[in-house]
Amino acid sequence: MVTTLNVENAPPAFHLLVKPTGAVCNLDCKYCFFLSKEMLYPGSRFRMADELLETYIKQLLESHQVPEVNLAWQGGEPTLMGLDFFKRMIDLANNYKKPGQTLAHTMQTNGTKLDDEWGAFFKENNFLIGLSVDGTKEMHDTYRVNKGGAGSFDQVMRGLEVLKRHNVDFNILCTVHNANADHGAEVYRFFRDELGADFMQFIPIVERANETLLPLANVGWSERDGGERPLYVQQGNLVTERSVKSKQYGRFLIDIFEEWVRRDVGSVYVQIFDVTLGSWVGQHNLCIFSPTCGTALALEHNGDLYSCDHYVEPDYLLGNIHETHMLELVASEKQRQFGQDKLDSLPQYCLDCDVRFACHGGCPRNRFITTPDGEPGLNYLCAGYKDFFHHVSMPMNIMANLLDQQRAPSEIMAVYAQQDAAQAALLARTGRNDPCPCGSGKKFKQCHGKKQ
Ligand code: SF4
Numbered sequence: 104m105v106t107t108l109n110v111e112n113a114p115p116a117f118h119l120l121v122k123p124t125g126a127v128c129n130l131d132c133k134y135c136f137f138l139s140k141e142m143l144y145p146g147s148r149f150r151m152a153d154e155l156l157e158t159y160i161k162q163l164l165e166s167h168q169v170p171e172v173n174l175a176w177q178g179g180e181p182t183l184m185g186l187d188f189f190k191r192m193i194d195l196a197n198n199y200k201k202p203g204q205t206l207a208h209t210m211q212t213n214g215t216k217l218d219d220e221w222g223a224f225f226k227e228n229n230f231l232i233g234l235s236v237d238g239t240k241e242m243h244d245t246y247r248v249n250k251g252g253a254g255s256f257d258q259v260m261r262g263l264e265v266l267k268r269h270n271v272d273f274n275i276l277c278t279v280h281n282a283n284a285d286h287g288a289e290v291y292r293f294f295r296d297e298l299g300a301d302f303m304q305f306i307p308i309v310e311r312a313n314e315t316l317l318p319l320a321n322v323g324w325s326e327r328d329g330g331e332r333p334l335y336v337q338q339g340n341l342v343t344e345r346s347v348k349s350k351q352y353g354r355f356l357i358d359i360f361e362e363w364v365r366r367d368v369g370s371v372y373v374q375i376f377d378v379t380l381g382s383w384v385g386q387h388n389l390c391i392f393s394p395t396c397g398t399a400l401a402l403e404h405n406g407d408l409y410s411c412d413h414y415v416e417p418d419y420l421l422g423n424i425h426e427t428h429m430l431e432l433v434a435s436e437k438q439r440q441f442g443q444d445k446l447d448s449l450p451q452y453c454l455d456c457d458v459r460f461a462c463h464g465g466c467p468r469n470r471f472i473t474t475p476d477g478e479p480g481l482n483y484l485c486a487g488y489k490d491f492f493h494h495v496s497m498p499m500n501i502m503a504n505l506l507d508q509q510r511a512p513s514e515i516m517a518v519y520a521q522q523d524a525a526q527a528a529l530l531a532r533t534g535r536n537d538p539c540p541c542g543s544g545k546k547f548k549q550c551h552g553k554k555q
């Protein structure tokens with residue numbers, strides 16, 4: 104058992120992603136620049152030692168002053184540690200938890216190593232599993248390949264079957280890139296109808312590069328002949344060919360939203376929609392859309408603690424938890440400044456933006472383009488974010504009002520059903536090439552006669 108620790112300015116809770124195998128993974132996804140982070144630890148075996156596992160758990164549970172503590176595993180591929188490692192983890196966590204503390208176990212995995220033993224273990228310990236799938240087999244296999252270059256879709260589906268067989272809660276994590284970004288509704292329906300998913304996240308792939316690195320980066324971050332690969336750092340204002348385009352990402356989200364808001368509100372959870380509704384009622388539930396950040400850190404396999412999973416780079420190393428308690432590192436001035444910089448570095452264009460309350464400039468890692476008047480520091484995804492937030496403004500207002508009246512946001516589906524019925528009736532009365540009766544001056548088919 105542990106006691107609560109008092110460190111000045113420490114947050115009551117924080118999120119820590121643990122990478123027990125560092126960046127090591129059995130797959131070799133072409134867009135995965137995390138793979139290149141192996142280069143930060145030359146000669147390492149990339150396995151978290153049992154002694155560090157115990158130190159991490161003890162410090163994590165000591166540090167939290169909230170009843171529920173999340174133990175979050177990520178990679179690389181965490182299942183490469185083997186099941187026994189995680190069984191030891193559960194024993195240690197149960198041993199060290201404080202009275203009244205409950206533990207929430209989560210793991211992000213590519214799913215290719217899962218079997219019934221893993222499934223039973225996850226279920227027994229109430230794990231929430233994040234499974235990486237990029238859409239249909241063709242979309243997924245474009246970039247999510249193994250070391251031999253073959254697509255991993257079939258193996259991942261076998262992993263998903265394990266999770267379903269054991270009734271393990273899962274969440275689909277889909278990265279959005281040039282192979283799936285034009286197919287938002289198709290991707291969404293595939294997850295909902297074919298995979299039976301009711302929790303989804305859509306993460307944009309933005310692989311930044313400078314002119315020198317771009318040709319290498321376009322080939323991918325996997326090992327080259329001779330075992331070498333380029334090291335990814337947050338530099339340059341160009342992006343790889345695989346990266347999603349800004350407006351394309353906005354369109355992808357809008358296409359999914361149009362389907363979701365008509366039939367799935369309350370039954371399918373799409374992270375960005377939920378977070379956006381949160382912003383509409385004054386809550387910030389995700390670091391990238393919060394005014395400041397700094398409470399989502401990453402722990403490497405050797406105890407090095409970094410400011411964020413996206414900043415596992417030498418400049419953002421806070422220290423090692425073998426030498427300094429993690430809470431002191433989390434509460435350090437360096438980390439406070441890291442989180443505050445998200446707000447302080449906003450360009451004027453963002454400060455004046457009508458959807459800043461929902462966007463807050465997005466994640467700093469993607470702020471590498473210039474504003475229309477030439478100020479640096481605008482988010483590469485700005486145009487897409489703007490399109491999305493503007494598009495969902497009316498329905499978000501409706502859902503926020505419903506919440507305010509203590510009614511379910513899902514009532515919005517009836518509003519859309521009515522609106523769609525009225526539109527269909529109008530379409531039946533109006534030729535698609537006639538002027539739209541709304542007075543826009545456009546043809547009806549280009550205005551209110553658009554097919555959804
Ligand atoms: S840098 Fe980005 S991902 Fe990291 S904590 Fe800040 S907003 Fe979140």
Ligand code: SF4
Nearest residue numbers: 453456459462464485
């Ligand atoms: S939508 Fe664009 S301008 Fe507005 S806050 Fe976000 S990044 Fe800044």
